Amino acid sequence: MNATATCGTSAGVDRHEEILSIKQLRTTLGSRPGGVTVVDGVDLSVRRGKTLGIVGESGCGKSMLSLSVMGLVPPPCRVEGRIEFSGRNLLDLSPAEMRRIRGNRIAMIFQEPMTSLNPVLTVGFQIVEAMRAHDRKSSYEVLRRRAIEALVQVRMPAAERRFDEYPHQLSGGMRQRAAIAMALSCKPEVLIADEPTTALDVTVQAEILDLLRDLQQETNMAIVLITHDLGVVAQVADEVAVMYAGRIAEKATCDALFADPQHPYTLGLLGSIPRMDQAATRLLAIDGVVPPVASMPPGCRFHPRCVFSGQECTRHRPELTAVADGHAVACLKAPIEEGQS
Template identity: 45%
Template sequence: MSHTPLFEVSDLRVSFGRGAAAREAVRGLSLSLAAGEVLGIVGESGSGKSLAMLSALGLNPEGSEVRGSVRFQGREIAELPRAALQKIRGAQIGMVFQDPLSSLNPVMRVGAQIMEALYLHNPRLTRREAEERATELFERVAIAQARDRLRAFPHEFSGGMRQRVMIAMAIANTPALLIADEPTTALDVTVQAQIMEMLSDLQKRLNLGLVLITHDLGVLAGYADRVAVVYAGQVVEQAPVHALFARPAHPYTRGLMAASADLSQPGEALYSIPGTPPPAGPLPPGCPFAPRCDRAGAICRETPPPLRRAPDGAAEARCHFAWQDGECR
């Protein structure tokens, strides 16, 4: 049995500008995903989580530069020519973007958009075969009257239904890896739950490796196997989901948990982590989170923290005091 990760990112760096004016936004991010595993990536807006994953797939913004290693099924894809990478995206790697309305062509019927994704990677498909496959995909993502709805335009669907269309498109060619970027952000709570249940069911049935990018720790608690916490363009903590919630090791992770709404205590003021994530560019000396950490000591402000492993080896955190008894000094 092979232990090669399905997807592995090592020392990924994304910068904007060139030369002395270059500003790093992703600063040496590393993570990996096994086949059939669900990896949650969590962090505030501006932490670099979405930029890192888009850049790993060659979807980085114009004017940015990407460095580092990205391996998919044991193959290095970071240096592939654009045409070769496009053959992998959509066929072996699917992507669900956070805003389905802007991701779908508003003047093109949704069925035609699904069929276009099929033709791109299966040019020998007949129109009838593509239409049958598109109908099957709509049924798989629980769109009622699937064949008739293929002729609808995106504006004729609700937000939740548009997201189902995006998911159908992402799994059209049966990929091994699916990256979902904030797939429920714009949806109401009930529809969020429906979409997540559907994604989870698809992941299990198709044995997908799933990267779930979100700012909602509650979503990850119910669906992820492991969680990577991203801050200032780095993974600052990574652990199995139950271990992370039982004993978070990084103060940023504890802050995110404290900032999550607790429905068992209505009326209690919601905690907010002071300050904001650092912008792209040079970081101050020491721990990037130190200016926002109420437990930071002199060492935190002067020395970058090492990546420490938990005593059982299952988790790691970038903090001077991770898994140490007592308070930070």
């Protein structure tokens, strides 16, 4: 991916400056009392031209985190903390100010490409409408040309013809390309991609990941890529945050996470993916499931599933603690070596 991109400055502009910084984000669904906290004290940041992978099992809060950044959490809800973008806290913006940023400077590819496109409208009409939301001056013909260019940019086969087709006329991969074209139509600085390849077969998945990487190199956008698949993270992410039950369990560069994973949950996730270099006979699974948000265990939320947990893990919440430059772990038992149990 962007591993070969040059770090540093050009013409006084830092190509990899921090563009989005999330601080102590807390998202609570439902009205008080009895609301459930689905994102609980998350700190993350992403830089221009780089990809942050957010990985975790189903129900960990990945989508809620991204919807919180986009200001799209279903009401009634409360989003607290700071989401700094371009020097402003998005949580302080009025709905009108947020609408100017959403879909324009920060765009999102939603989970489930089959449902993110409206089935009764043509693909082209939907891209034109997405552009028109932020460009009321250009004529339909201009927007149409730009929409076709966007489809060409995402390598849509026969882009001009697809413009007039309905989503059901496209394959799953083409629908995902159309969703990406729509998200990129306003040239966002940050793209949040929520499971962009989950519904696709592996070859199409690889093509879409390649496409995102190429588009990132062309535009220098920051990408937040959400997935439950560490294989996807390994292919595209520069930095990775492992999320568990609404919190960050481990944060590191992609290389450090795979070379020196330290949180038992990360080790569990890594143990559940096949490796070509090892003659393993069976894959490991992490026993149990992510706890429901309404009944989170006290202390470390992972402790009921953790083979390393001790008494203190049931009582104390582990804070994210630096273990190396750019590598932080929230575990009272860390560092844990691979193979130890």
